[in-house]
Amino acid sequence: MKRPNIVLVMTDQHRSDTLGCYGNPVIETPNLDWLAQEGTVFTSAYSCTPSCVPARTSLISGMDPWHTGVLGTGRGQGRMGGGFPHTLPGELAAAGYYTLGVGKMNFDPQRALNGFHRTSLDEQGKVESPGFVSDYIAWFEKNKTGDYGMTDHGIDWNSWMSRPFHAPEFLHPVNWTVNESIRLLEKRDPTKPFFLKTSFSRPHSPYDPAPYYFDLYRDKTLPAPYIGDWAAVHDQPKDAQKPDAWRGKRKDEEVNRARAGYYGLIQQIDQQIGRLFMHLKKIGVWEHTVVIFTSDHGDMLGDHYLWRKTHGYEGSAHIPLIVRLPKAMRSAAIAEHVASPVCLQDIMPTILDAASVPIPETVDGRSALPLIRGEQTPWREFVHGEHSLCYSEEQEMQYVTDGQWKYIWFPRLGTEQLFDLRADPGECRDLSREADYAAALASWRERLVRVLEPRDAGLTEGGKLIAQKDRPPLVSPHYKERIDRWKATL
Missing domain, CATH: 3.40.720.10 (Alkaline Phosphatase, subunit A)
Incomplete structure (x- = not known):
């Protein structure tokens, strides 16, 4: 064809x-x-x-x-x-x-x-x-x-x-x-x-x-x-x-x-x-x-x-x-x-x-x-998804979602949010502190830990998320590797 x-x-x-x-x-x-x-x-x-x-x-x-x-x-x-x-x-x-x-x-x-x-x-x-x-x-x-x-x-x-x-x-x-x-x-x-x-x-x-x-x-x-x-x-x-x-x-x-x-x-x-x-x-x-x-x-x-x-x-x-x-x-x-x-x-x-x-x-x-x-x-x-420190400490975030639920972690604050997007598409009700949603919160937090653990970048330890307050901005080692490889060809 x-x-x-x-x-x-x-x-x-x-x-x-x-x-x-x-x-x-x-x-x-x-x-x-x-x-x-x-x-x-x-x-x-x-x-x-x-x-x-x-x-x-x-x-x-x-x-x-x-x-x-x-x-x-x-x-x-x-x-x-x-x-x-x-x-x-x-x-x-x-x-x-x-x-x-x-x-x-x-x-x-x-x-x-x-x-x-x-x-x-x-x-x-x-x-x-x-x-x-x-x-x-x-x-x-x-x-x-x-x-x-x-x-x-x-x-x-x-x-x-x-x-x-x-x-x-x-x-x-x-x-x-x-x-x-x-x-x-x-x-x-x-x-x-x-x-x-x-x-x-x-x-x-x-x-x-x-x-x-x-x-x-x-x-x-x-x-x-x-x-x-x-x-x-x-x-x-x-x-x-x-x-x-x-x-x-x-x-x-x-x-x-x-x-x-x-x-x-x-x-x-x-x-x-x-x-x-x-x-x-x-x-x-x-x-x-x-x-x-x-x-x-x-x-x-x-x-x-x-x-x-x-x-x-x-x-x-x-x-x-x-x-x-x-x-x-x-x-x-x-x-x-x-x-x-x-x-x-x-x-x-x-x-x-x-x-x-x-x-x-x-x-x-x-x-x-x-x-x-x-x-x-x-x-x-x-x-x-993620975004590094840009506007302020409150803005840096990591998130995971399936389009129905969303979990957001704010590394520099050490806080988190959980939203049921089916019932609350505007994310107006944070469920992270409600006892009825403790199991869902733990499950979604574990998903994020699973993503971040292989990086070995200080974001996790012992299966837990580690707050990043006062730490240097998160930088991927893959950027320098790629740019160095590119500059060597110029």
Whole structure:
């Protein structure tokens, strides 16, 4: 059988409950909802390190965070770097695919290709390599219609504030990302199957949709933030005053405005994704293309007085994942929904499996193709996630979940939480101190111990979790090994 084309569409900081196909009653996402109807929705998909760089490092390598060596975006952690024995675009390129990457990549150095034949970048204004200018910024400056800059709306890259985009809609990075995807598709090598990664830099803040989309949600009644019976610890007025606060209570109208901007960005992205889908149909490849939609992590959006990412809670760690197989690979047995716990590491082996490309032994993830096909197959009991020290002692965490229960451990506090996600999807009731749930708490704590013990990193001792207060940040030895190996080849 002819190998299928592959399109991986990725958003940035997109929580799973802000799509119609995931049950949101307010947001309008018709193109992604239709993709879900044609494909399979994974209801328990998680980001194992819920911030941009570590999440994308696991996605491109198929490796767990401990093996990539990037455990977060905080203290003691490095950038993505190189030295991967195998990457998703690299394996596809070696198998004869023409590989294209558009939008946000988070590579280091920023012009690294990591297996792509060609990239066109939007890195949200980050300049981490000497002389780097992203393709989006260069295009924006060339095509803008007046004397203004990309960030003249005055909102920071991690702010809770929101307002409409200040420039004409055609200059918005969301629109540019699809325009560039179409442009590169038109210039691809037509003799090869293609892999396209279309990677949006939104709905990550700034929450700045084009005015049309902001206005759609400004006066709507949007879902209010979840506020847990334990959340008062994050009601910190001093922290809340920062324009890029990671926690703290803001006025109801400010939270609603943030959500309006976030929802508006998602609908704008959805409509641009529709344009990409139309182009795939126009060039006659739609029915011979695997299409995957996902995100690197979510956004707390004021839940429990928290903002941004890095947290183990649902808003931050629970991500959308939709997989639609080409016509020749679909059958009546295709699952509409899969509840088995999956993670970003599973995307590389799933794509390689669908393309009949061997999965390297370095890959920790598993192909979800059997789950999509409705086959009875052994699967993991739970997924494990973590994030290193970044914002403060209270934020570093380790979690395990099967999509029905979740256990979170805060190493620097020595505290823990337990949530029944079936009855409490917003994680508002912490069961860890309730006697009726002592057995469940011990069982889930033991699962985390089982994951961490082989590291021999001082996190466990004698079958127990060891608090990390006043200890140096957790660092994986695999990072230095990989980077040293990479630098030796330069």
